[in-house]
Amino acid sequence: MKRVLWFRRDLRVKDNPLLTFGGEVLPIFIFDENILRNLQVDDRRVAFIFHYLLKLKSDLQNIGLDLKIFYGTPEAVFEHLSEFDEVVASGDYDSYAKNRDLHISHKLHFRYLHDTYIFKPKEILKDDGSPYFVFTPFYKKARVALNTKDLQEKKIAQNILIKSDYNGITKINADISKLTLDLESIGFIQQNLKIIDPQKKLDIFKKNISKYSQMRDFLDVDVSSNLSVDLRFGTISIREVLREVLKLGSISEAFVRQLIFRDFYAYALFHTPHVENENYKYSFNGIEDEQKFIAFCSAKTGVPIVDAGVRELLTTGYMHNRVRMVVASFFTKDLLLPWQWGERFFAKHLLDYDKASNALSWQWSAGTGVDPQPYFRVFNPYLQNKKFDKETFYIKRFVPELLAIESKNIHNEEYLISTDIDNYPKPIILHKEASKKAVALFKNL
Ligand SMILES: Cc1cc2nc3c(=O)[nH]c(=O)nc-3n(C[C@H](O)[C@H](O)[C@H](O)COP(=O)(O)OP(=O)(O)OC[C@H]3O[C@@H](n4cnc5c(N)ncnc54)[C@H](O)[C@@H]3O)c2cc1C
The missing domain is CATH 3.40.50.620 (HUPs)
Known part of the structure; x- marks a missing residue:
């Protein structure tokens, strides 16, 4: 064979x-x-x-x-x-x-x-054989199944390598030609990436794991695993991550839950493929507005946590999970833009971009997805800011125009609207009014 x-x-x-x-x-x-x-x-x-x-x-x-x-x-x-x-x-x-x-x-x-996920798409089903579309019951069943799941390391078999030309890159279109083994030969340029060995990331994370459940939302500390890109491209096996953290007992539970969340989104996409581009629930598709979209993509909304998040994404290819939630809520509820536009913007820039996690998370924020954030819950970007970046370290790292502004004023929408700040715009929208409008709109659907 x-x-x-x-x-x-x-x-x-x-x-x-x-x-x-x-x-x-x-x-x-x-x-x-x-x-x-x-x-x-x-x-x-x-x-x-x-x-x-x-x-x-x-x-x-x-x-x-x-x-x-x-x-x-x-x-x-x-x-x-x-x-x-x-x-x-x-x-x-x-x-x-x-x-x-x-x-x-x-x-x-x-x-x-x-290989990519913990469970096969049909492994965790309701007793009647249908799939779950609510996370908590899925999680409960998956968590029990995990106790007996085979997570053993896959052993390498003795294989015989087929003779071929392994040098360079074989280009196949009309003809077959040979490209040199470098990024430039396929039309791309080197990037200044901070690549850390995933085993090392896992070791560091295990040492900090006791802080994960309490502190992972805070923006000025780094207590999460940073493994999303490795799980995305399989540079570490999900079984290995689980073997290592399950050994630590209940202290790892909040993290295991997130890994099961990742499975849930891939599973939901498998069972409802259209949610990749279409709403799971509600027919509201946002209001197209190029001006607002441009202000968002160029990090000029005047809402500090949103602009900081977009700049983090554009400069590093990553965005803190809490900020992703705040940004996506602002995009879909305050600006009322179509979630698909935001999804595509993240897809273009995220290093850990994954269709299932991204599309379903955007729909979670928009209130239109599988087990979404209820439509009447809208994140207040200023309160989120105050709660998770009180001293505004995160914001000032990415928005230096605000370095001279006191943190309490950065958390204050009134101040930002009434004050001229050098090179930084005033908020393009008033949160209180915008969130009321969004809730009323959904209520009438
Ligand atoms: C709008 C939005 C878009 C997102 N897009 C992506 C995406 O394209 N790719 C992606 O991997 N994650 C996405 N996420 C989920 C989450 O933000 C990242 O997985 C997390 O920030 C990665 O950091 P970490 O590896 O340190 O996570 P940790 O907190 O250490 O979590 C461990 C692992 O669990 C998984 N995970 C954690 N949170 C979630 C979640 N909410 N949903 C699904 N899986 C999760 C990831 O694989 C992560 O590496 C998105 C979240 C939001 C709100």
């Missing part, structure tokens, strides 16, 4: 079910032209992936294998690999991935493995 081992969201050797097969194998990665052509040349994700591909290649070489890297559409690549008996890959649930895999499965036998 000659198998293609297709690495996608599992860019690692350790604890990877893809490497548990014995036999002749060709490990591959595809830089998918369909995806890359829509990205900007300075996309951080491509640089991140490239970094980990080189590591994966070298780790595979250490176990007698190698990685063949292609550039092209998956269809074209698999045309070229038609002499193989089977392609093996871990499942992925967004609509692009599902369609892509369906097409490939018409060309070559496709064997799906389970």
